[in-house]
Amino acid sequence: MTSKGKSDADASPADATLPTPDGHSNTGGILRERLKEITCLYEIRRGIGLELSVENVCQQIFRHLIPAMQFPEIATAVIELDGRRFISENHGQGLTHELQSTISANNKPWGQLRVFYPEDKPFLVPEEQRLIDAVASDLGMWLERKQIDETLRERLKEITCLHEIRRGIMGLELSVENVCQQIFKHLIPAMQFPEIATAVIELDGRRFTSDNHGQGLTHELQSRISANNKICGQLRVFYPENKPFLVPEEQRLIDAVASDLEMWLERKQVDELLRERLKEITCLYEIRRGMGLELSIDGACQQIFEHLIPAMQFPEIATAVIELDGRRFTSANHGQGLTHELQSKISVNNKPCGQLRVFYPEDKPFLVPEEQRLIDAIASDLERWLERKTLEQTLVSITEEHQRSLGQELHDNLGQQIAAISYQAKALEKKISASGSVDAATVAASIAAQAQTAVMQCKQIAQGLLPFELETNGLVAALQAFASRIASAYKITCDFIYKNGVVIDDNNLALNLYRIAQEAANNAIRHGGAQRVTISLGSEEGILCLSISDNGSGFAGVDNKNATTPGMGIKIMQYRARQLGATLEFLRRAQGGIEVRLEMQGV
Structure with missing residues (x-):
């Protein structure tokens, strides 16, 4: 540290490193001075929050700047800002010399920071000047931030107003009146004189007013309200006494609120149109799903x-x-x-x-x-449904007619021709046997036997396609004969159970029940590999039940509950059940296999 009355500028470079009486250099003293400066700046920067007043910030600066000077016990400081003057403790007359630094904010001089030694003590120049400049710079930055903070606080009311309005009118479920009251709730407190301000919103001939709105309104600010480029009203704010508006600040706020209301009205219109369309879409969806x-x-x-x-x-x-x-x-x-x-x-x-x-x-x-x-x-949907309904009926009718035609052809034509081949083969066997050709006679006998077997198979197929028993003896006899044919043809067990003496007199009902039993049994054997099939027909409490159960592996690709399948046979079964007004289910049995179960009332 330099001696009294001698500045750093006058000291030679060697003075800073002259040995002390104990033999050490003066480097430690210099470091201690720098530590005081750094501590000063740190404490000032840490302590001058934006919540402080200007006077408090100046006192905070004095509190940490004075102890950082070379002679803190005799140093004083003054801060001059916009005509105001703030002084440190013990500041008085007899100031002999000083260091000072200009304070600027937003590139405009605001004042200065001055540090005095009241006695003839030298400053550590340039070290103390740099410290004072740094403190003045920090104060300038604080003043800039303080200005911004105060401006933001003024705008905060406006921003809060817009935020609350926008948050509150986001819901399109609100009515126009509720939205207007929501605007009044937040707009009035954001005005310069909220205790005397009132507001009116006029929309399409309707008028909505804030609380305490009355006569004696001397002047106003207003903003037009448009929706979809069409003027539909205005927002008006009044001061009933002769109070000035903050123009253009309050005008901007009113314009922003009017703009928010415009956007809400446009969204509300779109929402109402969408709700109408949604009802239509839901209507069409439910009709198409349910038909x-x-x-x-x-x-x-x-x-x-x-x-x-x-x-x-x-x-x-x-x-x-x-x-x-x-x-x-x-x-x-x-x-x-x-x-x-x-x-x-x-x-x-x-x-x-x-x-x-x-x-x-x-x-x-x-x-x-x-x-x-x-x-x-x-x-149009009903037209398509009627066309599909007609087409389904036509398809089943064609299928039934085709089965009858094919069964008739097998019985009357192909079956007879195969029978003739069988008779001719037997006659040929006798002639060849009489001529002594044993091997040829054996071949002829084999042809006759195979032809006879083919005749029996043709008869069984024809009986399935053209159920003579059904037309002649009724459903019960036809199902009994069908069970016997299935057992004989496929070498499996097929039982028919008849319960409660139900009588089916309706030929159409009997034919559809027979075809469902026929298709279910054939599917169980051909696709499920069943070795046991049980067909039962009965009635209990006015409900007719037809059941075909098996011990097979089920039908490939079938939803057992709803019988969804790409197969035409099951679809025709479903159609027949619908035609009867019956329910048809495919149920997986606990002991293995599938049960096809039809139930209907009114029989």
């Missing part, structure tokens, strides 16, 4: 009514009628006093067969063309 071919025409029409009516604009008063080939199906609560309607024609295979009509019994407007499109789409 299985197992339904009757009446069931399909009721399925349509169940989902169409709720999708209309006024479901509580809407009714519907479907007219098909002279038959008329109506929704619930359909009656007189229908003032106007929407309708759509229904055609099957390009032939008009009816129409779908929707009514409003009171003078309510339809959403044309939206509701017309929905009605047209449903009529």
Whole structure:
């Protein structure tokens, strides 16, 4: 450290390293001075938070700057800022010399930091000057941050207002009135004079006001509100007394709130349109999902009514009628006093067969063309369902006719020809045997035997395709004969169980039950490898039950509960069950194998 009255500038370089009486250099003293400076800057920077006032920051600087000087016991400091003057303790007259540094914020001089020695003590120049410059620079940066912080606090009310409004009106489930009240709740406190400010929102002829809004409004700020580029109202903010607005700050806030309201109104319009479309889409989805071919025409029409009516604009008063080939199906609560309607024609295979009509019994407007499109789409779905229904009936009818034709052909033509071959082979056997050719006679006998076997197989196939027993003796006898043929043809056990003396007089019912039993038994043997099949027919409490169970491995690719399969045979079984209004299930048995179970009421 330099001696009294001698500055660092006058000291020679060698002075800094002159040996002390104990033989050590002065390097330790220099390091201690630098440590004081570093500690000073660290403590100042750590302690001048933005929550402090300017005066508190200056005192914080004095607290750490003075002890870092070369002669802290006699040093004092002054900070001058924008005409205000802050001094350290014990600052008085008789200041002989000083060091100073300009304080700037945002590139504008704000004042200066001055450090004094009241007696003729030398400064450590340039070391103490650098420290003072660093402290002044820190104070300048603090002032910049403080300015930003104060500006942000002013804007914070505006930002909080916008944040709360945007957070609160995100929900499209709110009504327009609720949204306006949400805006008033946060906009008024963000104004310069919230205790006297009021606001009004005018939208499409409707007027919404904040609390305490009344007369005596002297001046206002306002902002237009548009939705989809169409002016629909305005937001107006009033001071009822002669108080100035913070223009342009408050105007910007009001414009921002009006813009947020515009966006909400546009989203609300889109949401309402989407909700209407969602009802239509849900209606079509539910109708298409529910209109299985197992339904009757009446069931399909009721399925349509169940989902169409709720999708209309006024479901509580809407009714519907479907007219098909002279038959008329109506929704619930359909009656007189229908003032106007929407309708759509229904055609099957390009032939008009009816129409779908929707009514409003009171003078309510339809959403044309939206509701017309929905009605047209449903009529189109019903057309396709009717076409598939007709096609399914045709396919089964063709299948049944083809089976009958093939069975007749086997019985009357091919079977007779094979029988003739058998008779001729027997005659040939006798002639060859008489001529003494034993080997040739054996061959002829084999041909005759194989032909006879083929005749029996043709008869069995013909009986399956053309069930004579069913037409002659009824279902019970036909199922008994079928079980016997299955056992004989495949060399397995096939039993028929008849319970409770059920009588089937309906020929169509008997034929469909026979075909289902026939298909199920054949599948069990051919695809499941069953060695035992049991066919049972019975009735209990008015419910007819036909069961075909086996001990095989099941049907490949079949959902045992719902019988979903690519195979045509099972699909035809399902169709036959639907035609009867019966349920058909494929159940896996605990002891192995599958049970095909049909149940129906009213027999």
